[in-house]
Amino acid sequence: xxxxxxxxxxxxxxxxxxxxxxxxxxxxxxxxxxxxxxxxxxxxxxxxxxxxxxxxxxxxxxxxxxxxxxxxxxxxxxxxxxxxxxxxxxxxxxxxxxxxxxxxxxxxxxxxxxxxxxxxxxxxxxxxxxxxxxxxxxxxxxxxxxxxxxxxxxxxxxxxxxxxxxxxxxxxxxxxxxxxxxxxxxxxxxxxxxxxxxxxxxx
Amino acid sequence: xxxxxxxxxxxxxxxxxxxxxxxxxxxxxxxxxxxxxxxxxxxxxxxxxxxxxxxxxxxxxxxxxxxxxxxxxxxxxxxxxxxxxxxxxxxxxxxxxxxxxxxxxxxxxxxxxxxxxxxxxxxxxxxxxxxxxxxxxxxxxxxxxxxxxxxxxxxxxxxxxxxxxxxxxxxxxxxxxxxxxxxxxxxxxxxxxxxxxxxxxxxxxxxxxxxxxxxxxxxxxxxxxxxxxxxxxxxxxxxxxxxxxxxxxxxxxxxxxxxxxxxxxxxxxxxxxxxxxxxxxxxxxxxxxxxxxxxxxxxxxxxxxxxxxxxxxxxxxxxxxxxxxxxxxxxxxxxxxxxxxxxxxxxxxxxxxxxxxxxxxxxxxxxxxxxxxxxxxxxxxxxxxxxxxxxxxxxxxxxxxxxxxxxxxxxxxxxxxxxxxxxxxxxxxxxxxxxxxxxxxxxxxxxxxxxxxxxxxxxxxxxxxxxxxxxxxxxxxxxxxxxxxxxxxxxxxxxxxxxxxxxxxxxxxxxxxxxxxxxxxxxxxxxxxxxxxxxxxxxxxxxxxxxxxxxxxxxxxxxxxxxxxxxxxxxxxxxxxxxxxxxxxxxxxxxxxxxxxxxxxxxxxxxxxxxxxxxxxxxxxxxxxxxxxxxxxxxxxxxxxxxxxxxxxxxxx
Ligand code: HEM
Ligand SMILES: [Cu+2]
Numbered sequence: 001x002x003x004x005x006x007x008x009x010x011x012x013x014x015x016x017x018x019x020x021x022x023x024x025x026x027x028x029x030x031x032x033x034x035x036x037x038x039x040x041x042x043x044x045x046x047x048x049x050x051x052x053x054x055x056x057x058x059x060x061x062x063x064x065x066x067x068x069x070x071x072x073x074x075x076x077x078x079x080x081x082x083x084x085x086x087x088x089x090x091x092x093x094x095x096x097x098x099x100x101x102x103x104x105x106x107x108x109x110x111x112x113x114x115x116x117x118x119x120x121x122x123x124x125x126x127x128x129x130x131x132x133x134x135x136x137x138x139x140x141x142x143x144x145x146x147x148x149x150x151x152x153x154x155x156x157x158x159x160x161x162x163x164x165x166x167x168x169x170x171x172x173x174x175x176x177x178x179x180x181x182x183x184x185x186x187x188x189x190x191x192x193x194x195x196x197x198x199x200x201x202x203x
Numbered sequence: 204x205x206x207x208x209x210x211x212x213x214x215x216x217x218x219x220x221x222x223x224x225x226x227x228x229x230x231x232x233x234x235x236x237x238x239x240x241x242x243x244x245x246x247x248x249x250x251x252x253x254x255x256x257x258x259x260x261x262x263x264x265x266x267x268x269x270x271x272x273x274x275x276x277x278x279x280x281x282x283x284x285x286x287x288x289x290x291x292x293x294x295x296x297x298x299x300x301x302x303x304x305x306x307x308x309x310x311x312x313x314x315x316x317x318x319x320x321x322x323x324x325x326x327x328x329x330x331x332x333x334x335x336x337x338x339x340x341x342x343x344x345x346x347x348x349x350x351x352x353x354x355x356x357x358x359x360x361x362x363x364x365x366x367x368x369x370x371x372x373x374x375x376x377x378x379x380x381x382x383x384x385x386x387x388x389x390x391x392x393x394x395x396x397x398x399x400x401x402x403x404x405x406x407x408x409x410x411x412x413x414x415x416x417x418x419x420x421x422x423x424x425x426x427x428x429x430x431x432x433x434x435x436x437x438x439x440x441x442x443x444x445x446x447x448x449x450x451x452x453x454x455x456x457x458x459x460x461x462x463x464x465x466x467x468x469x470x471x472x473x474x475x476x477x478x479x480x481x482x483x484x485x486x487x488x489x490x491x492x493x494x495x496x497x498x499x500x501x502x503x504x505x506x507x508x509x510x511x512x513x514x515x516x517x518x519x520x521x522x523x524x525x526x527x528x529x530x531x532x533x534x535x536x537x538x539x540x541x542x543x544x545x546x547x548x549x550x551x552x553x554x555x556x557x558x559x560x561x562x563x564x565x566x567x568x569x570x571x572x573x574x575x576x577x578x579x580x581x582x583x584x585x586x587x588x589x590x591x592x593x594x595x596x597x598x599x600x601x602x603x604x605x606x607x608x609x610x611x612x613x614x615x616x617x618x619x620x621x622x623x624x625x626x627x628x629x630x631x632x633x634x635x636x637x638x639x640x641x642x643x644x645x646x647x648x649x650x651x652x653x654x655x656x657x658x659x660x661x662x663x664x665x666x667x668x669x670x671x672x673x674x675x676x677x678x679x680x681x682x683x684x685x686x687x688x689x690x691x692x693x694x695x696x697x698x699x700x701x702x703x704x705x706x707x708x709x710x711x712x713x714x715x716x717x718x719x720x721x722x723x724x725x726x727x728x729x730x731x732x733x734x735x736x737x738x739x740x741x742x743x744x745x746x747x748x749x750x751x752x753x754x755x756x757x758x759x760x761x762x763x764x765x766x767x768x769x770x771x772x773x774x775x776x777x778x779x780x781x782x783x784x785x786x787x788x789x790x791x792x793x794x795x796x797x798x799x800x801x802x803x804x805x806x807x808x809x810x811x812x813x814x815x816x817x818x819x820x821x822x823x824x825x826x827x828x829x830x831x832x833x834x835x836x837x838x839x840x841x842x843x844x845x846x847x848x849x850x851x852x853x854x855x856x
Contacts, residue, residue, distance in 0.1 A: 037447040052472030133472030136464035
């Protein structure tokens with residue numbers, strides 16, 4: 001297995017003129033820049049519209065400190081566990097890595113479920129996306145992040161399947177690295193949502 | 204039941220206009236004859252294997268080229284319809300509603316479905332060859348980008364026959380584009396057509412940025428890279444920063460329309476001005492995204508046909524990059540009349556600042572031509588036609604940038620003349636120059652020069668005849684987007700002249716088509732691979748290039764490396780040992796993904812949520828399948844490379 005791999009790598013260096021994995025990771029960083037701009041634009045929308053309550057509820061009335069603190073803790077923990085998975089991979093322990101990835105996925109799901117229940121209860125209180133510009137901006141910003149987390153979950157499941165199928169290889173290592181990079185990125189975006197939307201909202 | 208079907212059909216299909224019925228019939232007939240021809244000649248398998256599943260950048264480039272020329276035809280017909288309506292006062296050819304739809308689809312199609320794909324065609328056809336690379340960085344993603352563009356464009360064009368066309372202008376300003384004022388599927392077609400193809404454009408931007416930064420042949424430092432590749436690099440940087448903003452802007456507008464949110468509405472605390480800021484934060488860079496590669500093309504063409512190294516290479520690079528960055532700080536000039544004085548002052552200065560690097564480029568081109576041994580082949584003809592048009596376009600642009608004066612020309616025909624001057628004289632002429640220049644490389648045969656000259660002169664003269672009168676009309680106060688005017692305004696003679704010019708340009712297009720068809724039939728093969736005596740690496744390989752482009756990756760020593768090697772004779776070094784070549788495998792997934800995006804877009808356009816969602820699930824499943832795939836590339840054995848090379852070599856010598 002390893003000899004085939006290194007043989008292939010030789011070819012790539014000679015004939016393709018570059019190394020496949022580093023090329024893909026580089027492109028992924030550029031993709032993250034574009035995703036960052038996407039979120040920056042949504043934050044701008046939120047900042048522009050955040051005080052336009054249109055007679056509807058304000059952030060202070062809607063946000064519940066225990067809920068958003070719990071979400072934050074869950075997501076931060078999941079970022080940590082995805083880091084542990086990468087570490088496990090580095091040490092060559094497949095099962096350990098798979099285990100941490102599964103825990104990360106479960107935490108991610110818990111985060112999404114919590115977000116959905118939070119949204120549902122807000123809508124029940126009569127605070128829907130069409131109530132005010134403030135709420136439109138809130139739902140779209142936070143919801144886009146939630147959607148990204150959901151995509152990340154499916155993506156990570158794909159990585160787990162391959163890790164279990166193929167064991168540790170250059171390809172699976174890269175895939176786990178990339179998805180965990182993405183996961184950290186979503187964590188960073190959440191820190192901003194936590195501060196700009198929730199903390200500033202209840203203060 | 205039957206009543207329901209009837210009612211549905213009368214709302215679903217666009218009815219009530221002979222033009223549309225004629226279009227319906229021709230669409231059905233064309234589709235049927237294509238299906239028939241493919242079946243009769245047993246070409247379905249060929250179509251699927253060779254084209255729909257290809258990940259080869261050259262074939263993808265050809266598909267972009269064909270689609271963009273078709274879109275140029277559609278956008279051009281729209282333009283002629285409008286000019287016909289305006290040829291006489293009080294014409295009753297198009298009513299106001301129809302006119303609104305036509306200028307909207309014309310503008311949108313010309314920029315997003317003609318200029319962008321024509322540009323991507325040239326990116327694909329040329330950049331890897333110029334860099335000495337075997338393909339782009341991500342060939343699979345490249346195919347996905349193409350199919351997203353293709354299905355986005357299909358969706359947008361569908362609005363012509365079902366549901367109804369958008370009519371709120373090419374940038375779809377709210378509150379007009381909101382549900383209250385534009386109910387129905389028209390605006391949704393706009394949103395989803397552009398959204399889908401825009402995601403593809405973003406991916407292309409990333410793809411070519413990485414290709415240029417990481418896949419250059421050994422020895423080609425950035426400062427030895429051909430200027431077209433530099434212009435693509437600057438364009439891609441702008442794509443990467445601008446297109447996410449477009450994605451969000453369209454997304455928010457859709458959320459407003461679909462969920463009743465209040466981002467840009469007049470009620471509920473929404474802010475329409477915020478949309479206008481956002482869309483121009485994308486829109487202004489967008490026009491530079493399309494013009495920068497045209498600058499790159501002119502640089503290649505001028506140095507090839509003047510047979511001289513480009514004058515001021517470093518300042519050219521600097522100008523490209525600085526234009527790309529400056530383009531992000533000028534957007535407010537599109538609505539000077541709506542911003543405050545200090546804001547206006549800042550943006551007036553940044554806008555004028557763009558003229559400086561642009562001026563540098565023009566002088567460098569002129570200096571390159573100065574004392575060169577100029578050959579007036581068709582690509583060079585478009586280049587020389589461009590310089591005066593662009594100078595006038597630039598000068599009127601600076602006039603528009605003077606914020607107080609802008610209050611005078613804002614939204615009248617002066618503006619229409621200005622932006623067509625840069626979009627046609629700069630972008631379109633530039634891409635034509637590129638198409639003519641690289642055609643022999645891509646297809647392996649020459650285009651007829653005689654018909655090409657006719658096409659050029661018709662376009663060029665037609666251009667001035669159409670747009671010079673419009674500057675005057677603007678100063679006489681004729682507002683843009685007016686569908687008719689009275690005899691008493693005194694605008695008739697100039698409008699009439701302008702319409703004649705538009706038909707001259709239409710004739711120019713007909714000559715181009717004729718030229719292409721004629722040259723296909725009377726094929727004059729290019730056996731040299733280097734018909735213009737070119738300077739850069741793409742001319743060092745056969746035309747059309749083999750799948751793997753370069754049998755052996757070249758070692759670059761100088762700027763204009765191929766020219767340099769021809770001068771000192773080192774290009775004839777034939778004693779090579781071939782090695783197996785690593786290539787990506789073809790795949791049907793990009794096409795299928797694009798198709799599911801189409802389904803999703805179609806569903807959401809009509810607010811048929813289940814269709815929309817199943818489209819999105821289809822997209823997710825196809826990409827997930829790809830993610831799990833292992834067997835994605837292969838090796839071409841050395842013997843096969845050798846056989847291919849000696850077969851081509853035999854034909855070449
Ligand atoms: C072939 C020659 C062309 C002719 C005769 C032509 C003519 C026109 C006319 C009559 C209008 C409507 C003016 C109005 O009523 O406000 C228009 C608008 C426009 N054109 Fe063209 N055009 C041509 C080519 C192009 C090209 C090549 C592009 C872009 C690459 C372009 C981009 C636009 C845009 C963006 C608008 C504004 C649409 C809007 O108001 O929303 N046109 N053109
Ligand atoms: Cu602008």
